[in-house]
Amino acid sequence: MSAAGKVGGELAPVFVALTQAGADLAADLRAVLPNALLYGKAGRVTGADLRFEDFSATLQAAFLEGRAIIGIAAAGTLIRALGPLLADKRVEPPVVAVAEDGAAVVPLLGGHRGANDLARELAAALEIEAAVTTAGDRRFGLALDAPPAGWRLGNPEDYKEFAAALLSGEKVTLHGEADWLAQSDLAFGQDGALSIQITEELGAPGPLCLVYHPAVLALGVGCERDCDPAELADLVETTLGQAGLSRQAVAGVFSIDVKADEKAVLDLAASLAVPVRFFDAATLEAEAPRLANPSDLVFREVGCHGVAEGAALAAAGPQGSLVVAKTKSRRATCALALAPSVIDAVSLGRAQGSLAVVGTGPGDPVWRTPEVEAAVLSATDLVGYGLYIDLLGPLAAGKTRHGYELGEEEQRVRVALDLAADGKDVALVCSGDPGIYAMATLVFELLDRGENDLWRRIDIKVTPGVSALQAAAARAGAPLGHDFCTISLSDLLTPWPAIEQRIEAAAAGDFVIAFYNPVSKRRTRQLAAAVEILKQHRPAATPVVLARNLGRPGETVKLVDLAALKPDMVDMLTVVLVGSSETQRVSRGGGGHWVYTPRGYSAKAKKKSEDAA
Numbered sequence: 123m124s125a126a127g128k129v130g131g132e133l134a135p136v137f138v139a140l141t142q143a144g145a146d147l148a149a150d151l152r153a154v155l156p157n158a159l160l161y162g163k164a165g166r167v168t169g170a171d172l173r174f175e176d177f178s179a180t181l182q183a184a185f186l187e188g189r190a191i192i193g194i195a196a197a198g199t200l201i202r203a204l205g206p207l208l209a210d211k212r213v214e215p216p217v218v219a220v221a222e223d224g225a226a227v228v229p230l231l232g233g234h235r236g237a238n239d240l241a242r243e244l245a246a247a248l249e250i251e252a253a254v255t256t257a258g259d260r261r262f263g264l265a266l267d268a269p270p271a272g273w274r275l276g277n278p279e280d281y282k283e284f285a286a287a288l289l290s291g292e293k294v295t296l297h298g299e300a301d302w303l304a305q306s307d308l309a310f311g312q313d314g315a316l317s318i319q320i321t322e323e324l325g326a327p328g329p330l331c332l333v334y335h336p337a338v339l340a341l342g343v344g345c346e347r348d349c350d351p352a353e354l355a356d357l358v359e360t361t362l363g364q365a366g367l368s369r370q371a372v373a374g375v376f377s378i379d380v381k382a383d384e385k386a387v388l389d390l391a392a393s394l395a396v397p398v399r400f401f402d403a404a405t406l407e408a409e410a411p412r413l414a415n416p417s418d419l420v421f422r423e424v425g426c427h428g429v430a431e432g433a434a435l436a437a438a439g440p441q442g443s444l445v446v447a448k449t450k451s452r453r454a455t456c457a458l459a460l461a462p463s464v465i466d467a468v469s470l471g472r473a474q475g476s477l478a479v480v481g482t483g484p485g486d487p488v489w490r491t492p493e494v495e496a497a498v499l500s501a502t503d504l505v506g507y508g509l510y511i512d513l514l515g516p517l518a519a520g521k522t523r524h525g526y527e528l529g530e531e532e533q534r535v536r537v538a539l540d541l542a543a544d545g546k547d548v549a550l551v552c553s554g555d556p557g558i559y560a561m562a563t564l565v566f567e568l569l570d571r572g573e574n575d576l577w578r579r580i581d582i583k584v585t586p587g588v589s590a591l592q593a594a595a596a597r598a599g600a601p602l603g604h605d606f607c608t609i610s611l612s613d614l615l616t617p618w619p620a621i622e623q624r625i626e627a628a629a630a631g632d633f634v635i636a637f638y639n640p641v642s643k644r645r646t647r648q649l650a651a652a653v654e655i656l657k658q659h660r661p662a663a664t665p666v667v668l669a670r671n672l673g674r675p676g677e678t679v680k681l682v683d684l685a686a687l688k689p690d691m692v693d694m695l696t697v698v699l700v701g702s703s704e705t706q707r708v709s710r711g712g713g714g715h716w717v718y719t720p721r722g723y724s725a726k727a728k729k730k731s732e733d734a735a
Contacts, residue, residue, distance in 0.1 A: 133496050134159050134517060135190035135216075138181060139167050144194030144222050151192070151220070154243050156519040157499055158192070159487065171487045171515060178203040187492055190216040190232075190240065197228050204231070216240055228253045238265065264306045272337045272464035273300070274370040277327035284316060284332055292316050300334060322371035322460065337373035337396075338461045340442065342434030343387055344377060345454040351389040354454040358390060361449050361456055372396055374467030376433035378406060378424055382474045383579040386454065399437070399471035406432035414447035434459035437470050472545035475580050477538055479565055480549050481556040481587020485513055485673030489588045497585050498549050505538040506551030506561075513674075514551065521549075535564045543576040555589040559610055559638050591636040594669030594697045597679045599708075599716035601667060601699050606634035606719075611641070611648040618648065625652050629659040634705060634719055637698040646689040649698070653687050660684065660703045665717045667699040668692055681707075681715055 135158040137148035145167045148160050161180055162170030174180040181203045184191055193200040197219040204217065208231070216237030219228045227245040229237035229252065238254050245252035266288075267281045275281065288294065293311035296303060298320025304310075318332050319325045325333035345354055362369055375391040377384070379400040391398035403425030409432040410416055416427035426432055430448050438459035446458040478497035483489035498504070498517045508525035511518055524541075526534040538550040552560040562584045569577055595602040607628050613621060628635050635656075640649045656664070662685035670678045670693070682691070684700060692698055699717075707715040 133187055133189045133492055134499055135192065136161050136184050137192045137194060138177075138184070139163065139170070139194045140177065141194075141222065142167055145170065147194055147220065147222065147224055148192070151244055151247055152516070154240075154247050155190075155192070157516055159516055173488075182207055185215060185217070188215045190218075190236065192218045192220055192240075192244065194220050194222055196221075197230055200230060218244065220244060224248045225250065226253060233265070235268070264302065264308075266332065269334060270302050272373070272466070273302070274335045274337070276325060276333040276335050276368060276370050277331075280327060280329045280332065283329040287316055287330065294318055296320070300336070303334075322368060323366050324368050335368045335371040336464050337371060337467070338464060339367060339371045339373060339445075340376055340434045340437035340459045340461060340465055341372050341374065341394075342376050342430040342432065342437070342457045342459065343390065343455065344429035344433075345381070345384060345386050347384070349384070349386040349453045351386040353451055354386040354390055354456070355393060357449065357451040357454050358456050361446055361458070365446050365458065367445070367458065369394060373461075373465035374399055374437060374470070376401065376437045376467075376471065378403060378426070378429050378433065379472060379579075380424060381429075382472075383581075388474065388581075397467040397473070399467055399473060401433055401436050401471045405436055405471070409435040412444070414444055430455040430457040431459075433457075437461075437465060437467070439465075473547070475542040475545045476547045477542040477565070477580050477582045478547075478549045479552065479556045479560075479562045479582070479584045481552050481554055481560065481585065481589070482510060482513060483588040483673060484554060484590055484593040485671075487515065489593065489673055491585070491587060493585045494587055497583070498551075500547055501549035502546045503538075503541050503548045504551055505534050505541070505548060507534075507553075510551045510553050513553070531561065531564060532568075535561055535568055539565070539568065539574070539577045539580065542580040542582075543574065552587070553590075554593075555587045556584055557586070558589050558591075558608065590638070590669070590672060590697045591699065593672045594636070594667055594679070594699055597669055597672065598667040598681070598699065600718040601634055601665070601701055601705055602636075603719040604634065604702065604704065604721050605631075606636065606702075608636040608638060609652075610638045611652060612639035612645070613648065621648070622651065622655070625655050629656050632660070632702045632704070634702045635700045637700065639694060640692045640696060640698050641689050642694050649687075649689045649692065653684065656684060656700060660701075664703065665701040665705050665707055665715075667701075667717060668696055669699070670696040672697070681717060 135155050137158055138161045139145040139148050140163045145160060145162050152158055159171040161172045161174055164173040164175050185204055185207055200219050214232045216232035216235055217230045218237055218241050219230055227241045229241040241252035241254060267278060269275055293309045293314035294316045295312060295314040296310055296318050300320045316330050320334050322335060322338050327333040372394055374396045375398045377387050377400055379402050381387050382400045388398060406426035410427045412435050413428040413431045421427045434457045435442060438461040442459045442461040445460045448455050448457045480494045480497050482494060498514060501521060503522045504511050504518055505524040507528060511523055511525055524537055538548050542548045550561050556562040591608060609624050662683060664684040666682050666684050666687050668680045668691060702719055705719045707717055710716045
């Protein structure tokens with residue numbers, strides 16, 4: 123895997139540019155990080171995903187979120203901005219400085235968390251050499267505390283003392299096979315005072331001995347439905363301990379596909395920090411000749427003669443072998459198989475499959491939450507209205523897109539569920555908040571119909587977004603400061619009499635009302651009817667906010683009186699906020715008015731003053 127695929131945690135890396143020249147260089151370097159965002163200085167940089175005024179605050183926010191940062195700026199500028207946050211190098215995200223003219227690339231922070239590798243890739247794109255200063259990298263061509271994928275250092279607490287001895291000239295004896303070590307510039311010798319062990323067993327770690335565990339153990343598990351996760355976890359830990367095997371050598375947790383939603387299995391993989399993969403019954407049954415404990419009872423129940431042993435062997439491959447046969451607790455089983463080389467767990471079987479129903483906000487990337495961004499970045503497939511996917515910009519790079527038109531809502535949700543049931547990580551993209559007049563409701567409605575049992579095995583999450591009503595209210599001031607409600611004026615799915623009843627109730631209750639879907643080309647009478655109802659309950663001068671195209675080019679926010687509100691003032695891209703009888707206007711600098719709905723603080727202050735008197 124390239125450095126670009128490893129750095130930056132779950133959030134998109136960011137290029138930070140102070141000038142247009144820096145932004146242009148970042149655009150060229152996006153070939154290394156296609157998902158990266160561009161943060162640009164307001165007034166100096168065009169085409170940025172996020173425009174900032176305060177450089178230090180913006181850089182610190184990205185750092186605290188755990189993003190990889192590529193600053194197109196002087197190294198000192200970046201260090202001074204991040205200095206107050208520097209505490210623990212083990213958790214610092216990668217920070218790389220790139221000269222504006224492309225003449226230098228320097229990893230500043232997070233060297234062994236991806237910054238060194240990222241700097242090398244950026245430098246290669248610029249046809250220069252990265253200025254890597256980490257001692258181990260410079261002397262030996264590798265970082266012993268950051269082994270390659272598929273390997274784990276069993277005793278990182280001993281690394282510092284070991285590295286000091288190594289840099290002072292001590293030789294190393296290598297026990298076991300590891301090409302990445304053998305091909306390095308380490309000073310190997312049979313009589314070395316230092317040693318490195320390569321083993322799937324616990325080994326003998328210490329200040330003079332580093333123990334590396336290759337991911338060569340396949341952990342197969344089975345359990346009864348709704349097994350206590352603690353029972354399975356205890357069984358596995360006991361089994362590993364009795365066999366003298368390291369949990370660090372476990373490549374993945376493997377089971378049968380009907381357990382794809384089993385909490386005990388999923389929690390076990392999470393606790394071991396390894397992938398979890400599932401095989402169908404036919405794949406497991408193909409391992410029947412190699413099973414130590416075949417069971418006709420298991421075959422009658424799930425279609426194969428062994429789940430734990432079969433899954434372990436299927437994952438270890440044809441050259442693998444059982445090292446621990448099936449062990450049992452009251453409701454769970456596990457087995458371990460040893461592979462001849464590192465197991466690439468993510469390439470085996472099928473993942474659980476996930477569906478993230480994401481709300482991207484009104485449009486501007488600055489309104490997109492980090493949780494949504496992480497869900498999109500981790501997705502293999504994006505499903506949604508084509509415009510909403512387009513608005514993701516660089517975040518959509520490299521993803522399989524499934525774009526649909528308006529009116530195809532049920533089709534796109536079915537596609538998203540089917541893809542997730544097939545083991546894909548899917549993001550169902552909605553604007554605003556996915557639970558407000560969007561796709562989240564339809565996802566659960568289709569689940570409730572019970573059309574496809576496979577859908578119930580999916581890991582489903584709903585990630586909130588900034589809704590259009592929140593964005594409109596923020597642009598206007600604080601019209602939602604007291605009780606409010608939302609009503610959709612579209613009668614395509616809800617009969618007009620029901621909508622009319624809700625308008626009457628909201629008007630009588632004196633709620634601030636956010637009207638969604640106020641008009642369309644063929645539907646204009648509903649807003650006019652709503653206005654007539656509201657006029658019967660609140661003053662003609664009630665403030666009405668018309669917010670259109672929020673967070674996108676051509677955004678407009680207008681303030682009119684209720685009496686002046688006409689259907690031809692709005693369209694389907696407009697949110698209409700109608701104040702209550704208490705909603706007020708207050709002059710704003712530069713002309714116009716803010717709008718707010720008081721909660722009664724003035725009355726409370728007045729009463730407090732009267733009581734004091």
